[in-house]
Amino acid sequence: MAGNEWINSYLEAILDAGSSTKKRDDYVKLTKDAKFQHDNKQHQQQQQQLLKEEKPFSTTRYFVEEVITSFDESDLYRTWVKIAWDDARRLAKRRLEREQGRNDAADDLSELSEGEKEKGDPNVSEPIKNLSRINSDTQIWFDTDKSKHLYIVLISMHGLVRGENMELGRDSDTGGQVKYVVELARALANTKGVDRVDLLTRQITSAEVDSSYGEPIEMLSCPSHATGSCGAYIIRIPSGPRDKYIAKESLWPHIPEFVDGALNHIVNMARALGDQLNGGKPTWPYVIHGHYADAGEVAAHLSGALNVPMVLTGHSLGRNKFEQLLKQGRLSKEAINATYKIMRRIEGEELGLDAAEMVVTSTMQEIEEQWGLYDGFDLKLERKLRVRRRRGVSCLGRYMPRMVVIPPGMDFSYVTTQDSLENDGDLMSLLGSDDRAQNKTHLPQIWSEITILALMQIMRFFTNPHKPTILALSRPDPKKNVTTLLKAFGECQLLRELANLTLILGNREDIEDMSNSSSVVLTTVLKLIDRFDLYGQVAYPKHHKQSEVPEIYRLAAKTKGVFINPALVEPFGLTLIEAAAYGLPVVATKNGGPVDILKVLNNGLLVDPHDQNAIADALLKLVADKNLWAECRKNGLRNIHRFSWTEHCRNYLSRVEHCRNRHPTNRLEIMTIPEEPMSDSLRDVEDISLRFSIEGDIKLNGEIDAAARQKKIVEAFTRMASLKSNTGIVYSPGRRQMLFVIAADCYDSNGETTETFQAMIMNVMKDAGLCFGLGKIGFVLLTGSSFRETMQALSCCPVNIEDFDALVCNSGSEMYYPWKDMVADTDYEAHMAYRWPGENVRSMAMRLARTEDGAEDDITEYVAACSSRCYSYSIKPGAKTRRIDDLRQRLRMRGFRCNLVYTRAASRLNVVPLFASRIQALRYLSIRWAIDVSKVVLFVGEKGDTDYEDLLGGLHKTIVLKGTVAYGSGKLLRNEDNFKREDAVDQGNPNIKFVETSEGQNIAGALTKLRKCGWLNNPPLVCAHGGDSTNAFPNTMSAYSIALHSQVDCIEIDVSRSSDGVLFALHDRDLQRISGNSTSKVGHFRSNELKELDVYHQSDNSKIPTIEDALKLISASVRQVILDAKVGPPSYEKGLANDILSTVEKMQCKNCLIWAKSDSLVRDIIKLSSDVAVGYVVMVDPHTGARTNLLRMKGPKVAGVYHQLIDERMVKILHGREKKVYAWTVDDVDSMMRMLHMRADAIVTSNPTLLQRTMQDKRTQCLEEGFSLTR
Known part of the structure; x- marks a missing residue:
């Protein structure tokens, strides 16, 4: 029984509904008392007395009667007592903890003045009928504010x-x-x-x-x-x-x-x-x-x-x-x-x-x-x-x-005037006689031909479709309680005589293929229909479309029917509002949201979902009493506007506006992306110009003595970090193409930094330069240590501290820029300081971190590591402290919102602001410096601080250096009964690579694979230029067919226009390559003349294809079609944009992309249509020899770039402006490989087979070398 999903759902819904009598509530409360002592005899007497007195309904008996044919009361009772006892102990402990937390908060907060005492919240405590009113402290949203x-x-x-x-x-x-x-x-x-x-x-x-x-x-x-x-x-x-x-x-x-x-x-x-x-x-x-x-x-x-x-x-x-x-x-x-x-x-x-x-x-x-x-x-x-x-x-x-x-809104745009009271009537216009053909000639305007077919799928079930329709619409879920509705209908003979029942229970093909709970519900429905012989009275169609649901509501309303939601518990009840919108009275469960809905609409009756007699009585009352039915219908239509989306959005935006008044202003800025890439030589000059020197002892070879130099650096940087005058400076390394982030927590058992830390940093920096080039890589250090401890650890490294672009210390609460005088980023400090409790949490965190049996000195404040945004506490070796999840829970109960991290091999606890963390600091830098997270490589060990799991997930690449970290803090992260690591970290994440050691050769190998094979995770489109132009003449049906046979992703078609406005697939404006005529231009010929032209190059005697012919062959078989519009004098381009768009629309080419060398033509296309994808071309200007402007148009999402102009910097700039890079025309292997490494989004080639073979060869090689693909 434990694995029965159906039974689980029934029990869950029944327990949702709660007990039906106060005495049962009192008994359950008694069993949950922490001091409750188990006395079987006494409890059995109490239980029997309660069951004896409780006449109306028993949830236990209800469940058993629904699911099991017979049961043993004594066995059920013993199970109940055991559940209640175990549950009582668990809930009592949690309740005690919550009450203690609330009491602590109440003790700290001063008593409210007489005028403050429990004023209540108009947003919460007012009944729902006053929903549209907005509290006086909330700014009302005005639609006229443009x-x-x-x-x-x-x-x-x-x-x-x-x-x-x-x-x-x-x-x-x-x-x-x-x-x-x-x-x-x-x-x-x-x-x-x-x-x-x-x-x-x-x-x-x-x-x-x-x-x-x-x-x-x-x-x-x-x-x-x-x-x-x-x-x-x-x-x-x-x-x-x-x-x-x-x-x-x-x-x-x-x-x-x-x-x-x-x-x-x-x-x-x-x-x-x-x-x-x-x-x-x-x-x-x-x-x-x-x-x-x-x-x-x-x-x-x-x-x-x-x-x-x-x-x-x-x-x-x-x-x-x-x-x-x-x-x-x-x-x-x-x-x-x-x-x-x-x-x-x-x-x-x-x-x-x-x-x-x-x-x-x-x-x-x-x-x-x-x-x-x-x-x-x-x-x-x-x-x-x-x-x-x-x-x-x-x-x-x-x-x-x-x-x-704020109740959900509803879209009432589909509710037509025919749904008003004046248009009531029977279904004679819909049903007429038995002659179905005649019916269609007398259809009311509200129903279309398609709608009639849908409604007939319901009507075919009924012997007398004129009767009022009782409509139920839900998933086939036990919690929806459809079986009780069927019993109520089946056992009430008068209701069966007066009405039909329609059950819309999702869509199904084969009941046996559905989930266990759904199949059991539907099987039970069919059995009940058969038991009560409801054939001709109940409709249960297999299929319906979402677009048909309004017509189903209309059908029920036209027959003067009723909508019913008999769910055991209904969180809200959107279907009740939908029904009201069509003037359909409702019967609804009294458990949950329908209570509030009916308070507003006053258009129906509430029932106990367990009481089938009450359900039948309510339905009968509405169906039989036409005055009551009309009153409910009128009330629903009159009040339905309270649930409109317009009302919802006004209310919602007003509330959000009020919340924003309390929220700090966003100070986040994005580094401006330069429009023109800098040369490598200029980058090197910039690197040198940003360095600064510190006096020290000079060796004979001219180098500064390492020990003296690093000592000076630590002192200088520590002094600079404390200077207030420089705190406004923000450093943005715009030249960086990638970020290498070191986040390995290398500590010994006492929490001291190990020598592995220094060796790892040296190897990472060295190999990054070899693999990617100096100046292209930025370096960031993420650590849980304080700023001074970090500087001391770095002072022993054989690298320059100023080689780091940023240092993130104290578990993400502080950020410093070594290349800018080691100043703290105050914008970052303000950015993540929201909701920081400050001094209010300082002593509380230390007190709560101790366990009940822990000693007073197990945890003490470590003042040297504390700062305005981080409180650090030293943990005595072997001390007992609470795990992160337990401590966070206790702080939450007291209203404190913090992030908690055990660091330095669990010898230190850092309490930092909620939004402060190492991974959030990385995201902040990614935004600030305009570096895509996918261009970040993170180096970690196999374990680390308690925020280690946060560092493993995401789009960044993670290299795990085995053997780097000997001691972590993970044991203090979660209690055993909490969720496991596999619920938080993707165990098959292909972005995570393992390296056996932190030695240079291993890191270099991993980085080389990353550079050579990274494109495999987002391969470019293979786009055939004019079709397969290597094996057939370009822009011919043969070339297109060969390309399609090769399964290319995309085909580029060159577009030229005849003098009478017909579009043809032709590359050149003259006809030299087509017919040998170098003087005639395409635009001088009429379409019939081009079709009859002698095209001697084609062996199959086919004609020049029109764009319509080409699209008919191509568009449905590729991911994208590029229409390369060929241009000429202004007189030739006139009307060309409209002709191209007309053809695209006629052929319904949803995957067409239009580009041209003429910016004016591209702008014309954008003006005429916002639905068609457009691009512009970047090339060398034949008149000036200079490259055309890279970011000259904002609308197009694609830049077609001549491949020899492309470098990594250009790709980054275009991607930063949400523009894809299509490289053209790439026909040799070396250029193809270069475009793969540059991460072009599409490669246009005359030889698509060669490109496909090249990509497959590199894919095989990368996989053999151990590169993992993303999913």
Whole structure:
């Protein structure tokens, strides 16, 4: 029974609903008392008395009757007592810890004045009927304010997300949340003042799902007020294996990769929007909003990296599910973790609470009964802190996120005037006689031909389709309680006579192929239909489209039917709002969100979902009483506007505006990318100019004595770091193409730096220069040690300290720039200092870190390593201290938000700001210096500080140097009953390489493979120039066919126009190579003359193909088609853009890219259409001999560059402006290899077979040498 998913779901839902009587609640409360002593006889008497008195309903008996045919009361009772006893001890301990934490916080906070006492929160405590009102301290959002240019980021990581034909109900990950976030994105983009909304989700290219989920970008909407790249878009971020669809429980190890990919996109978009709307200054997101636990963790990391406000919506919470599973008692904690990754999910939600400014909920119940279970939130403490903030009183470092109730909006644009009361009537116009052909001639306008076919799939089940339709629409999930609805309908003869029942239970092909719980539910439905002989009275279609759902609601409304949601527990209930929008009265469960919805709409009845008689009575009342039905319909239509997306967005943006008023201003700037690459010689000069000298003893060979020199350096740098006058300087090494980051924690058992540290640094720097060239690589050191300790360790290294571009000390809380007088980055200090409790947490952290049986001196403050953003504590050898997860939990309970790290072989505890960490410091530098995270190589040992796991994930390459680190701090990271490393770190991450030792030859080998083979993880498109121009004449059907047979990714077609406006596939403006006529121009011939032209080069006597003919053959078989528009005098180009676009539209070429050497033609195409991809050409100007401007156009996303002009710097510049680099025309192996190493996005070649063979040979060689490919 332990593995029965169906039974698990039933129990989970029943326990959600809770007990039906107060006495049972009292009994459960008694059993959870920590002092409760087990006395079997006494408890048996109490249980029997309760069961005897409790007449209406027993959840235990209900479950047994639904699932099991017979049971033993005594066995069930013994199991219940054991579960209750174990549960009581666990919950009592946790409750005691929470109460102690809240009491500590309350003791520190001064008593509120009489006017402050528990004012309550209008956003939380008011009934939902006052939902549209906004608190007086919140600025109301005005639609007329056009001065704002907001960029909003939404994140919904799991499931299948797309804008059209959503596959809702396909699996448990693709449900109402998908529809909610897509519609929210559209609604926000339609709000005045919002320019761009990006919905970030995971990219999936698996063969088991539709190809649309692999498209990097999908436009959701482009409002009339939008310009350029504005509007709403789905952005799909690669993370984890792209060719696999991964369930949400298995996505956790891939979150760092998603964070880095999302960060790259947001930074590039901020720059692009800034150029377009903000005078070149980056337009950072107005808010980052995470949906569900996984996206909440992503949003928390992005919020910390970008210093912008974060909002969280939980949708479904892990701690509730965990409590329910434990109460069931059939799965151990370990089994629950293994199946659901529940502890990892809870930590993601807790981190979201740490970082969130605001948490959006649908109901008050979610706040009080669900979020109230978390360490990071307490409603009373949150209210008290809010009152203190309003009065300007210090909160003493405590923080709680703001909870607001904003019900989901609905899109009512599809609700037509025919849905009004005046157009009621029977279905004679739809059904008519039995002559189906005649029906179609009398269809009301509300139904189309396609709609009729869909509705007929329902009507065919009914003997009398004129009867009112009772509609239920949900997944086939036990929690949706469809079987009780069927019993209620089947056993009520009067209801069966008055109405039909329609069950829309997702889509299915074969019930046996569905998940266990779904197949059991559907099988039970079929059995119940047969038991009660409901044939002709119940419809249960196999398929329906999302676009057909509105018509299904309309059908129920036209028949004067009722919508029912009988779920055991319903978190919100979007379908109830959808039904109301069509004037359909409702019957709904009294457990959860429907209570609040019906308070506002007043359009139906609430029922106990366990009581089938109550369900039947409520349905009968609405179906039989036409006055009640009409009143409910009228109320629903009158009040439905309260749930419109317009209302939701106004409320939402007003709340966010209020949160932003508390959030510090974003000071993050992006280094300006120079438009022209510097030469290597200039780079070397710059390197020399930035160095500085320090006097020291000079040897005979002219070198400074090492010992004296390093001593001087330490003293000078330490002195410089303390100078206030230089703290405003920020260093940006714009010349760097890659970053090598050393983060190996090399300490002995006493926490002292080992000699391995110095040798490793020397080898890394030496081999980097050999493999990549001096001046191209920047070096950064990440350490948990203090600044002075770091300088002392580096003083023993045979390298120059100023060779480092940055030093990140004290576990990511401090950043220094050696090349700029060793000043601290004060912008970084301000960037990550938000919510830092400061002195308020100093003594508390030390007290809580000690265990109950630990000695007073086990942990003491280490003043020498402390700073304004880091409190360090020394750990006595062998001392007992709390693990990181335990200590973080206790601080959260007291309202403190910090990051905690054990460092220096667990001899030191660093307490730093929440957003301060080594990996976040790396992301900060990546943004500040405009270096893509994928261009970062991180060097670590096999173990390290307790933040070691954070360093392993992401887009950066990680080289693990075996034998470098002997002692780590990992044993103090998590308790044994928490989640495991494999839930946080991708065990098969191809970006992680292992090197046997830190000796130079091993590091050099790894770096060489990285340089030679890195392109394999993102190979360029193989693009055939004019088809396979080596084996056939270019731009002929033969050349195209040969290229297609070779399975190229892309084909370039040259486009020329005849005098009468027909487009042909011709490269040259004259006909020399075609017919030997060097004087005639293509534009001088009419289309019929070109078609009849003698093309002597073709052996198959085929004619010059038109562009339409070429696209018909090519476009569906390649990933991209490049249309290279050939230009001429202005008179020739007139109207050419329109002709090309007309042909592209006619042939429905969605993968066409148009480029031309004429910028005016490209601009004309951009003006005429924003839907077609365009590019411009970078080449050597034949008149001046100079290279054309690299960044001369903002709109195009592709730059076609003559391959001899391309170098790494150019590629970086273009990629930094979100432009892809297409190299043309590359026909020899050496140039092909060079373009691979330069990381071109596409290589245009006349010999695609040679390029494919070259790429395959290099791939084989790299794999044989041990290079690992990403998924």
